[in-house]
Amino acid sequence: MPHQHVVHRGIKDALRAVAASEAAAASEAAAARFLHERCWKDGALFCPRCSADKIYTLGSGRYRCSACRYTFRDFTGRWINNGGLSCQNWLRLLDLFVEETTAHQMSIDLNLSYNAIYKALTATRFAIMAQALDFRQLLGAETGLGDYLKGKKLTGQRSRKTRRIIPVFGIIEKAGWVFIDLVPDILAETVLHFNANFQLRVIRTGNILYTDRYKTYDALILCCDASLPLQYIRNYERDAYVDSVGQAFWTFARSRLKRYKGVSAYRFPLYLKELEFRYNHRKQDLFPILAEHLCSLVPDNNQVARHLS
Ligand SMILES: [Zn+2]
Numbered sequence: 064m065p066h067q068h069v070v071h072r073g074i075k076d077a078l079r080a081v082a083a084s085e086a087a088a089a090s091e092a093a094a095a096r097f098l099h100e101r102c103w104k105d106g107a108l109f110c111p112r113c114s115a116d117k118i119y120t121l122g123s124g125r126y127r128c129s130a131c132r133y134t135f136r137d138f139t140g141r142w143i144n145n146g147g148l149s150c151q152n153w154l155r156l157l158d159l160f161v162e163e164t165t166a167h168q169m170s171i172d173l174n175l176s177y178n179a180i181y182k183a184l185t186a187t188r189f190a191i192m193a194q195a196l197d198f199r200q201l202l203g204a205e206t207g208l209g210d211y212l213k214g215k216k217l218t219g220q221r222s223r224k225t226r227r228i229i230p231v232f233g234i235i236e237k238a239g240w241v242f243i244d245l246v247p248d249i250l251a252e253t254v255l256h257f258n259a260n261f262q263l264r265v266i267r268t269g270n271i272l273y274t275d276r277y278k279t280y281d282a283l284i285l286c287c288d289a290s291l292p293l294q295y296i297r298n299y300e301r302d303a304y305v306d307s308v309g310q311a312f313w314t315f316a317r318s319r320l321k322r323y324k325g326v327s328a329y330r331f332p333l334y335l336k337e338l339e340f341r342y343n344h345r346k347q348d349l350f351p352i353l354a355e356h357l358c359s360l361v362p363d364n365n366q367v368a369r370h371l372s
Pocket residue numbers: 110111112113114115128129130131132133
């Protein structure tokens with residue numbers, strides 16, 4: 064069976080290479096065409112500002128809306144508009160992301176600075192997170208991640224006035240699907256309190272803490288920083304519910320979480336949502352899905368703000 068799996072993967076990878084990354088290898092124009100098709104369903108252009116569909120083509124890749132006169136390009140207002148990579152490099156980066164290549168290795172393979180790779184990966188992870196039903200909540204005060212967005216652009220830095228928050232997430236696996244929810248009514252301190260006073264088992268691996276079952280969740284999970292009094296955790300060397308045999312998601316996640324050692328508490332939600340995405344699509348080719356997500360429009364930030372207020 065494992066052999067069959069490998070063969071299947073081999074065919075899948077070959078098909079992907081033909082369908083998509085071939086475009087990258089062929090030329091910048093081919094890669095741009097591939098991404099253009101992901102931006103405009105059936106080639107139908109519309110204005111990213113007012114949604115009008117009567118659009119003039121201006122040349123050199125620019126368009127103008129007949130209704131509001133807005134001038135835009137294929138990537139305007141989309142996640143892929145962040146990072147400044149060429150179209151060929153975007154496709155190469157997605158390919159490497161699917162293979163879970165490290166950012167350091169990507170910068171060598173693509174001959175780009177680590178900083179450029181980091182920005183492009185942040186955009187990719189936001190594009191994944193934007194598909195979550197609780198995306199607007201994920202951008203809220205509980206995580207502070209909304210600070211990254213200015214209009215439809217990722218700024219790459221958080222504002223100084225945001226207070227330090229460590230969000231807590233709950234993991235539920237059901238029928239082969241995993242759901243990783245923000246649990247807004249529980250603080251990191253609450254988890255430690257439950258550990259100290261109500262025997263909730265807490266396991267520590269590097270910066271990451273996870274618990275035994277809690278209410279409907281298989282585990283609570285959080286990424287801590289120096290502000291938490293970790294020395295008071297009791298029984299942290301023992302196993303939790305998710306460590307028991309047959310926990311498919313956790314088996315999938317554990318080795319990957321180990322690689323997240325250097326991840327900050329602030330960026331941790333992006334990595335959790337990436338894990339959720341990888342697990343729930345583990346039987347599919349991630350490349351075309353990622354290309355779609357990356358080419359989708361950034362939700363209106365004002366709407367996010369209104370929603371939260
Ligand atoms: Zn318009």
